[in-house]
Amino acid sequence: MTSAKHILWLGLWTATLWAQDPKVTMNVSPREVGINETVKFEISITNGPSGRAPTFPNGFDGGTFKLIQSQPSTSFQTSIVNGAVSSVQSYTYYLRPQAKGRHTFPSQTVQVGDKTYASTAVKINVGDQVTNVPQARRRASPWESFGEQVPRERVQHEIFTEMVTPRTEYYVGEAIPLSIKVFRTQGLNINGNGSSMDLPDFTDFWVEDIDRETWQDTVIRDNKRYQVDTLAERMLYANKTGTYDIKPTRFNLNVQVGRSFFANQQSVERFTNPLKLVIKPLPDQGKPADFDNLVGAFTLKGELDKNELKQGESLSLKLIVEGNGNFTAVRDFALDYLKRNFEIYPGGTPTTDKKEGLIVRKSWVYALVPKNAGEQKIALPRLSFFDPEKKTYRTTDEKELTIQVLPGEVLGGGQLTSNRERGKIVAEQNLSYIKLGDLGSVEAQPEPSSPLILAQVTGAVLIADLLLFLGLSLRRRGVAFQQANRGRFAYKQFQKKLATLKNTTGEAFYAGLQDAMLTFFGDKWDRPAQGISLEVIRNAFERAGHDLAAYEAVAECVEALEMARFAGGESAREPLLERANKAIKHCEEVMA
Amino acid sequence: MTLALWLCFMWNSATPTERWQQGNEAYQQEQWTQAVNHYEAILSAGGGNGKVHFNLGNAYFKNENLGKAILHYYRAQRYLPGDPDINNNLEIANQTRVDPIIENEDEAFLEHINFIWQRLPYPVVFWSGLVALLLAGAASMLIIARPHSGKWVGYVLVVTALSGLFLMGTAFLQHRQLVREDFAVILAEEVAVLAGPQTREQVNFELHEGIRCLILDETPGWYRIRLANGHNGWVPQSALERI
Numbered sequence: 091m092t093s094a095k096h097i098l099w100l101g102l103w104t105a106t107l108w109a110q111d112p113k114v115t116m117n118v119s120p121r122e123v124g125i126n127e128t129v130k131f132e133i134s135i136t137n138g139p140s141g142r143a144p145t146f147p148n149g150f151d152g153g154t155f156k157l158i159q160s161q162p163s164t165s166f167q168t169s170i171v172n173g174a175v176s177s178v179q180s181y182t183y184y185l186r187p188q189a190k191g192r193h194t195f196p197s198q199t200v201q202v203g204d205k206t207y208a209s210t211a212v213k214i215n216v217g218d219q220v221t222n223v224p225q226a227r228r229r230a231s232p233w234e235s236f237g238e239q240v241p242r243e244r245v246q247h248e249i250f251t252e253m254v255t256p257r258t259e260y261y262v263g264e265a266i267p268l269s270i271k272v273f274r275t276q277g278l279n280i281n282g283n284g285s286s287m288d289l290p291d292f293t294d295f296w297v298e299d300i301d302r303e304t305w306q307d308t309v310i311r312d313n314k315r316y317q318v319d320t321l322a323e324r325m326l327y328a329n330k331t332g333t334y335d336i337k338p339t340r341f342n343l344n345v346q347v348g349r350s351f352f353a354n355q356q357s358v359e360r361f362t363n364p365l366k367l368v369i370k371p372l373p374d375q376g377k378p379a380d381f382d383n384l385v386g387a388f389t390l391k392g393e394l395d396k397n398e399l400k401q402g403e404s405l406s407l408k409l410i411v412e413g414n415g416n417f418t419a420v421r422d423f424a425l426d427y428l429k430r431n432f433e434i435y436p437g438g439t440p441t442t443d444k445k446e447g448l449i450v451r452k453s454w455v456y457a458l459v460p461k462n463a464g465e466q467k468i469a470l471p472r473l474s475f476f477d478p479e480k481k482t483y484r485t486t487d488e489k490e491l492t493i494q495v496l497p498g499e500v501l502g503g504g505q506l507t508s509n510r511e512r513g514k515i516v517a518e519q520n521l522s523y524i525k526l527g528d529l530g531s532v533e534a535q536p537e538p539s540s541p542l543i544l545a546q547v548t549g550a551v552l553i554a555d556l557l558l559f560l561g562l563s564l565r566r567r568g569v570a571f572q573q574a575n576r577g578r579f580a581y582k583q584f585q586k587k588l589a590t591l592k593n594t595t596g597e598a599f600y601a602g603l604q605d606a607m608l609t610f611f612g613d614k615w616d617r618p619a620q621g622i623s624l625e626v627i628r629n630a631f632e633r634a635g636h637d638l639a640a641y642e643a644v645a646e647c648v649e650a651l652e653m654a655r656f657a658g659g660e661s662a663r664e665p666l667l668e669r670a671n672k673a674i675k676h677c678e679e680v681m682a
Numbered sequence: 683m684t685l686a687l688w689l690c691f692m693w694n695s696a697t698p699t700e701r702w703q704q705g706n707e708a709y710q711q712e713q714w715t716q717a718v719n720h721y722e723a724i725l726s727a728g729g730g731n732g733k734v735h736f737n738l739g740n741a742y743f744k745n746e747n748l749g750k751a752i753l754h755y756y757r758a759q760r761y762l763p764g765d766p767d768i769n770n771n772l773e774i775a776n777q778t779r780v781d782p783i784i785e786n787e788d789e790a791f792l793e794h795i796n797f798i799w800q801r802l803p804y805p806v807v808f809w810s811g812l813v814a815l816l817l818a819g820a821a822s823m824l825i826i827a828r829p830h831s832g833k834w835v836g837y838v839l840v841v842t843a844l845s846g847l848f849l850m851g852t853a854f855l856q857h858r859q860l861v862r863e864d865f866a867v868i869l870a871e872e873v874a875v876l877a878g879p880q881t882r883e884q885v886n887f888e889l890h891e892g893i894r895c896l897i898l899d900e901t902p903g904w905y906r907i908r909l910a911n912g913h914n915g916w917v918p919q920s921a922l923e924r925i
Contacts, residue, residue, distance in 0.1 A: 330884065422780060438777045521774055522767035524709050524737040529702040532729030538804050538860050541853035544811050548850065551819030559826050 112138035112202050116209035118195050122310055124220025125190055129155055131183045133162075135202055137176055144181060144200045154193045155185035155214075187216040218313045247278040248314075251341050253362035261370050263385035263416050264478045266326040267300075270339050270362060273309070273316040277347055280319070281355060284344035287321060290337040296327040296418065300447035325448060327385075327416045328369040336365040372476050376483045384475035386415010390486040392470045398494040401463055404435075405493060410453040411473065417442070417449040423471045425456060431466055433459040463497040580613035581678045588667055599663060600655040603670055607644065610674050614681060624648060631680075640680040643673035698724045705737060714745035732761030736768055743775055749869035749891030751775050756867060756894065756925045760860060763803055780872075780890035804856045811849030818843035864897045866907070866922040873922075875915035879904035886915040895922065 113136040123129055133144055143162065150157065162181040169176055187193065195212045252271050260266050270287070272280065300323035307318045328334070338361040346355045372385070388411055395406040411420050425434050435457040443451040460466050470489040477484050572579050587606040591599055605619065611627055612619035624645050631641045647669050654662040696704070705720030721738035724730060739754035755772040762768060802810075821839035824831050868889050876883040879901045889895075889909075898914065899906035905922065908914040 329886075436778060520770065521740065521743065522770045524706060524740050525733040525767070526706055529699050529724075530731055530733060532698045532724060532731050532734065538857055539808050541808065541811075541850060541857045544808070544815060544846075544850040544853060547812060547815050547819075548846070551815060551822065554819065555822050555826060558823055562826065 112136060112205075114138070114144075114200065114202050114207040116198065116200065116207070118209075118212040118214070120214075120308055121212065122215045122217065123187060124217055124310060124313065124315070125187055126219045127187075127315070128158065129185045129187065129195070129214060131185060131195070131198070133181045133200060135179045135181075138179060139203050142203075144202050146198065147201050147206060148199045150183075150198065151196045152185050153196045154188050155195060156188055158184045158186055187214070190216050190218065192216075217310055220310055220313055220315050247275045247345075247347060248316075249274045249278060249280075249343065249345060249358060249360065251339065251360045251362045253336070253339050253365055255365060255367065258366060259368045259370060260328060261372055261385060261476065261478050262328050262331055263372070263383050263419065263476075264327070265386060265415055266295075266328070266367065268324045268326055268365075269320050270322040272319045272321055272341065272343070272360075273311065274319070274345075276315060276317055279346055279348070281344040281346055284342075284355075284357060286342045288340040289322065289324075290339060292324070292326055292336065294329050294332075294334060296329060296416070298325040298327070298448070299323075300325055301444070302447035323447065326367075327418070328367070331369050331371045334367045334369065336367065338362045338364050373481075378474035378483055378485055380472075381474045381476070381483065382419060382421065384415065384419045384473065385478060386413055386417075386475060387477050387479065387484075388413035388415060388420070388473055388475050388486065390470060390473050390489075392468070392489065392491050394468070394491055394493060396493075398496065399460070400496045401460060404457045404459045407456045407458050407468060407491075408453055409456065409470065410451060412451045414448065414450060415475065417452055420452050420473075422454060423456075425471065428458070428468065431461055432468075433461065435459075460493065460495040463495050466493045466495050467491070468493060576613040576616055580610050581674065583613060584610045584674050585671070588671060591667065595663070597655070600651055603666060604648065604651055607648065607670055607674060610677070634681075636680045640673070640676040643676055647673045696723070698727060698729050701727075702734070705741070709737065709741055709744075712744070714741050717741040718745060718747075732758045732765065732768070735761065736765070736771070739768075739771065739775070743771070748775060748778055749867055749871075752779075752892040752894070753867040753869065753923055753925060756865070760925070763856070775892065779892040781893050802852075804853065804860055807849050807853045807856060811846055811853050814842045814846035814849060818846050863924055865925045866895055866897050866905070867925060868893045868895065868917070868922050870917075870921035873917050875907070875913070875917055877915060879906070879916045883916070887913055889917070894925070897924070 115134045115136075117130075117132045117134070119130050119132070135144065143164070162183045164182075165180045167178045185195075192213060192215050195214055197211045198209045200207050200209070250273050252273065253268065254271070255266055255268050270289070274280065302323070307320075309316055309318055322339075341360040341362075343358050343360060344355055345358055391410050391412070393408040393410065395408075399405055409423055411417075422436065422440070428434055438454070440452050440454045442449050443453075445451075458468070468491040470486075470491065472488065473486045475484060476482075572583075584606055587602065587609070591602045591606065594602060608622040609619040611622045611630075615630065627644065628638070628641050631638055647666070650662075650669065651666060654666060701720045701724045705717045705724075708714075708717035708720060718738065718741045721734055721741060724734050725738070735754045735758035739751045739758060742748075742754060743751035752772065752775045755768055755775060758765070758768045759772070818839055821835050821842060824835050825839060868891055870889075871891050873889050874885045875887050875889055877886055893909065895907040895909050897905050898908050900919075903919055904916050905919055906914065906916050907922070
């Protein structure tokens with residue numbers, strides 16, 4: 091079942107290919123060859139019958155070029171884009187020139203399927219023998235060591251740069267195409283990483299970047315074939331007359347032989363030639379009165395979005411300027427001469443279209459509202475320019491568009507309102523009304539608060555956070571240190587507790603004092619104070635061999651404390667505190 | 683004579699509110715010149731706000747003085763950033779200009795990256811930013827002092843700190859636009875932009891009223907200006923007015 095589906099799919103796919111008309115293109119390259127080189131005649135068939143080489147019903151006529159091989163080299167490509175299947179078959183024939191000079195490769199008639207196609211005859215220059223730099227040898231095989239050693243030919247590569255313009259003399263405002271090219275022998279490649287180009291300053295010129303991709307070509311120079319990379323193209327428009335010297339372009343190129351990952355790279359510096367351009371003034375003779383520094387070749391046409399409308403309705407008039415030249419000088423058109431019959435609303439920002447990186451078309455859309463019914467003529471404006479090819483001033487042809495205006499509703503005062511597309515084209519209709527109501531405060535606007543305050547607040551908050559963090563960290567570390575060294579700080583802690591007890595009275599005082607004394611010993615021995623008693627203290631003193639007089643003092647102090655607690659009254663507080671302090675101090679000394 | 687003096691006195695003694703009402707009435711009666719005079723009188727008395735500049739821009743627009751109209755719309759925008767009426771009328775006025783040059787590209791970019799750029803006035807942005815930063819500070823201190831205060835403090839810290847920083851950035855951008863005085867509008871119906879500050883210099887290009895430009899340099903009687911598309915040159919000082 092699956093196989094059947096596949097066969098069906100394949101059948102449909104093949105049928106799809108067959109259903110499309112084939113597109114046949116024929117190309118001869120290069121147009122300049124050395125006597126020892128070959129010329130390529132390539133036939134590309136898009137969506138043609140598969141597997142069938144094209145035939146030559148009149149036979150193949152190579153003229154003065156000899157076919158090297160009777161069967162062409164073939165290639166086949168299939169692609170599927172958005173579900174559409176397309177295939178391209180290429181058949182390449184190689185030919186060798188027989189003699190030097192300018193020869194014509196004749197037109198060929200080719201049959202593809204049932205249809206025949208003819209190529210155009212092509213002129214090819216055949217020059218002297220061309221020296222090609224031999225390709226770098228591959229890494230030698232270990233087996234070659236056993237064979238005869240053939241001395242290697244030294245490979246000498248070349249790379250140089252050029253900055254060219256078609257001519258050296260131009261008119262003010264005329265487009266000057268400037269190309270910057272790198273010539274390199276075959277097999278020498280430029281690595282984009284580490285390569286750079288410093289263009290000169292084109293002072294006194296308006297410069298437009300020709301925005302298209304880098305492209306390659308091959309040329310023969312001094313009987314050597316070079317690959318040419320056009321790395322930059324600019325269109326210059328001179329602002330002033332005079333002679334200008336354009337400095338060379340500097341290249342820093344990272345080159346390598348071959349494309350191997352291990353190929354040695356080398357950085358080379360190259361400079362193009364400088365350029366000298368002579369800019370001539372435009373002639374005064376024949377200059378039209380409305381000439382506005384437009385140089386080039388232009389045409390102007392107009393388009394209307396409708397042929398018929400009612401009074402009060404609007405129509406769009408699109409004015410399109412096409413051609414080549416200094417489009418920056420093509421300005422918005424003043425259509426004042428149409429105001430008698432139309433209300434006119436300006437075109438605003440023009441739309442520009444580019445071809446091969448250059449502006450070739452600029453258009454504006456104007457909204458027109460006819461004032462009168464009947465057939466109305468719209469004369470297109472005329473554009474005056476200087477044509478540098480013909481060296482004369484020219485003006486675009488007179489053209490007229492016709493529109494049929496049907497009667498519409500006309501209100502008093504001649505104001506037209508019928509069917510007007512509000513909010514679309516008539517700018518003033520959309521103007522927001524003035525602000526009414528209270529005037530509000532008209533005091534001078536206070537100086538706005540500096541946003542630096544916000545930055546300062548942020549800084550202050552961060553600093554406060556940092557200080558707080560440091561403070562808390564230090565405090566925690568101090569507490570931890572004390573915890574870890576209870577014995578060392580036992581007497582200090584005891585004194586702190588005594589200080590707090592000075593303000594207490596009654597049971598809180600007695601209990602607190604007793605607890606402070608026992609806590610002292612707890613701290614000393616790193617034990618909880620709850621488990622400490624006089625007996626425990628005495629045993630510990632005896633075991634440690636301390637002076638028991640200190641213990642006795644503590645025991646007497648505790649006894650006095652109990653007595654005072656039993657007797658009541660506040661008079662014994664101070665002597666008790668002093669006595670306890672002395673007893674604990676004595677113990678501290680003894681235990682130290 | 684007495685009557686004239688009295689009228690003159692009455693004219694000068696009118697309060698800004700009276701001028702405002704008179705201007706609005708004149709506008710509604712389509713007496714554009716009188717409306718302009720009333721609104722201008724409020725400004726020449728040293729007062730002014732976004733409403734006055736907006737209405738004055740409208741009156742100038744109706745009076746076919748495009749340069750002045752655009753100038754006052756821009757001034758109104760300083761007082762009332764984000765006001766849709768001002769933005770609308772400014773756009774219409776700009777479409778009416780002769781020169782189809784793109785407006786300030788920096789601002790167009792800012793509008794894309796900052797959706798509150800044209801919506802919130804500067805004081806709101808500033809004070810909101812300040813409050814957010816202070817809240818973020820308090821939350822951060824609470825987290826440091828009491829690390830186990832709860833998740834909500836962390837959320838408050840993140841939200842307020844991010845909003846505070848965003849508002850602070852916005853405030854910097856808005857403040858920069860508010861205080862800069864190097865923007866101007868061309869008022870001359872047509873002016874030649876010269877290569878230098880002398881009349882004998884070569885004409886680089888020509889400009890028409892309503893174009894906003896940046897003043898780069900100044901010399902007695904002349905300004906060096908630059909347009910949003912990078913074109914620059916010198917024009918007489920009388921041809922433009924600072925926003």
